[in-house]
Amino acid sequence: MSDHEELRLLRALDALPRAIQPQRDLWPGIAHALQAEAYAKPRLHSGVRRLALAASLLLMLGTSLYYGLRQPNPAFDHGELDTLIAALQSRQATSKAALLVQYRGQNAAYADWQTQMQELESAEDAIYRALRQDPGNLALFTLLRQVQDKQLKLIDAVFSPRFTTL
Amino acid sequence: MNAHRAPVLNESPLSTKAPLALVAPDEAALISLCQRGHQNAFRQLYEQYLGLVYGLCLRLTANRALAEDATQEVFIQLWRRIASFRGDSSFATWLHALCTNTVISYLRRQKSWRQRIHLGDDTEELANALEAQAPPDLGDLDDFIRRLPERARVIFVLHGVEGYRQDQVAHMLGIATGTVKAHFHRSKQLLLHWLGQQEECPHERS
Numbered sequence: 001m002s003d004h005e006e007l008r009l010l011r012a013l014d015a016l017p018r019a020i021q022p023q024r025d026l027w028p029g030i031a032h033a034l035q036a037e038a039y040a041k042p043r044l045h046s047g048v049r050r051l052a053l054a055a056s057l058l059l060m061l062g063t064s065l066y067y068g069l070r071q072p073n074p075a076f077d078h079g080e081l082d083t084l085i086a087a088l089q090s091r092q093a094t095s096k097a098a099l100l101v102q103y104r105g106q107n108a109a110y111a112d113w114q115t116q117m118q119e120l121e122s123a124e125d126a127i128y129r130a131l132r133q134d135p136g137n138l139a140l141f142t143l144l145r146q147v148q149d150k151q152l153k154l155i156d157a158v159f160s161p162r163f164t165t166l
Numbered sequence: 167m168n169a170h171r172a173p174v175l176n177e178s179p180l181s182t183k184a185p186l187a188l189v190a191p192d193e194a195a196l197i198s199l200c201q202r203g204h205q206n207a208f209r210q211l212y213e214q215y216l217g218l219v220y221g222l223c224l225r226l227t228a229n230r231a232l233a234e235d236a237t238q239e240v241f242i243q244l245w246r247r248i249a250s251f252r253g254d255s256s257f258a259t260w261l262h263a264l265c266t267n268t269v270i271s272y273l274r275r276q277k278s279w280r281q282r283i284h285l286g287d288d289t290e291e292l293a294n295a296l297e298a299q300a301p302p303d304l305g306d307l308d309d310f311i312r313r314l315p316e317r318a319r320v321i322f323v324l325h326g327v328e329g330y331r332q333d334q335v336a337h338m339l340g341i342a343t344g345t346v347k348a349h350f351h352r353s354k355q356l357l358l359h360w361l362g363q364q365e366e367c368p369h370e371r372s
Contacts, residue, residue, distance in 0.1 A: 005358045005361065005362060006358070008358075008361055008362075009307075009354065009357060009358055009361060012306070012307035012361065013307065013326065013327065015306075015307070016307060016308060016327060017221065018217075018218055018221055019216075019217025019218045019220075019221050020217060020220055020221035020224055021216070021217050021220065022216070022220045022230075022233070022234055022237065023230070024234065026216070026220075026234055026237055026238050026241075027209065027212060029238045030212065030238050030241045030242060030245075031205070031209075033238070033242045034205060034208070034242070034245055037242075037245075037246075
């Protein structure tokens with residue numbers, strides 16, 4: 001190809017308009033599509049979107065944890081359950097011992113508190129037995145926590161009675 | 167499609183025009199409003215860029231109805247993606263890349279695309295197809311470009327008119343760079359031939 005032809009093509013390219021206007025109004029179709037999208041999926045501010053995403057993730061995490069505890073976990077074998085129960089028993093024993101050390105030298109307000117404590121400890125043992133049968137039962141874990149709390153509150157009540165004045 | 171590839175718009179190897187300089191003083195505010203979902207602001211942005219977007223769509227599709235559809239699709243995509251514009255490049259450059267990729271994607275969905283772009287990579291086949299084309303009887307370069315076979319036309323528009331590098335065009339179209347080179351060369355030859363014919367027979371101009 002000759003320089004003349006090349007130059008002619010360059011000139012023709014330079015003469016090409018960058019912008020060309022369409023012959024019909026294209027906006028109504030675009031606006032319709034945007035409206036349809038707006039109805040289908042409301043646009044949220046990015047901050048709100050992030051917050052919603054975080055809330056969704058938390059909800060998913062909570063749900064997973066709940067159902068993970070609620071439903072039997074095939075991977076949760078007896079060895080692991082024994083370890084878990086031993087850890088719970090140990091933690092409770094440590095908490096009780098710490099309280100008793102704190103109240104050392106003080107007289108018990110109730111003579112039969114140890115009977116009450118034994119009843120609560122029996123209940124705790126019964127719950128551990130039930131957990132071995134049904135390790136996915138969340139209600140048993142909740143009950144266990146309540147019984148353990150009662151044991152600690154009993155010690156508090158026996159050695160540190162609070163008198164209220166009306 | 168490569169919609170998120172960093173848009174690098176080079177000046178055309180053939181054109182001597184200055185690069186696009188389209189950032190209006192209040193454009194940042196307009197974009198910011200669009201990013202927060204203001205359709206009125208988006209309408210203004212649409213009016214500002216309609217000609218450029220439609221021009222590119224028309225050159226790539228070579229068909230008025232397809233270009234109108236593609237233009238609408240580009241602006242719908244723009245509305246969906248404008249929140250991701252961070253100003254790393256000029257808005258015009260970013261929009262140009264979005265437009266190019268959207269149109270290529272649009273063309274791919276047309277029945278003829280696979281046949282015309284991905285089948286028959288053989289440059290000889292292209293050469294034969296080009297030779298078989300009757301010389302156009304219309305006057306300006308746009309009309310000649312429209313008469314190129316689809317693959318040759320898309321390649322010529324992207325590289326010769328819009329200034330994308332040949333490797334970028336190859337990446338966009340999913341073909342080899344050598345194929346882009348060959349098609350561009352043959353397209354240029356044919357355009358020069360048609361322009362020469364037009365010069366010899368000016369009466370054929372419409």
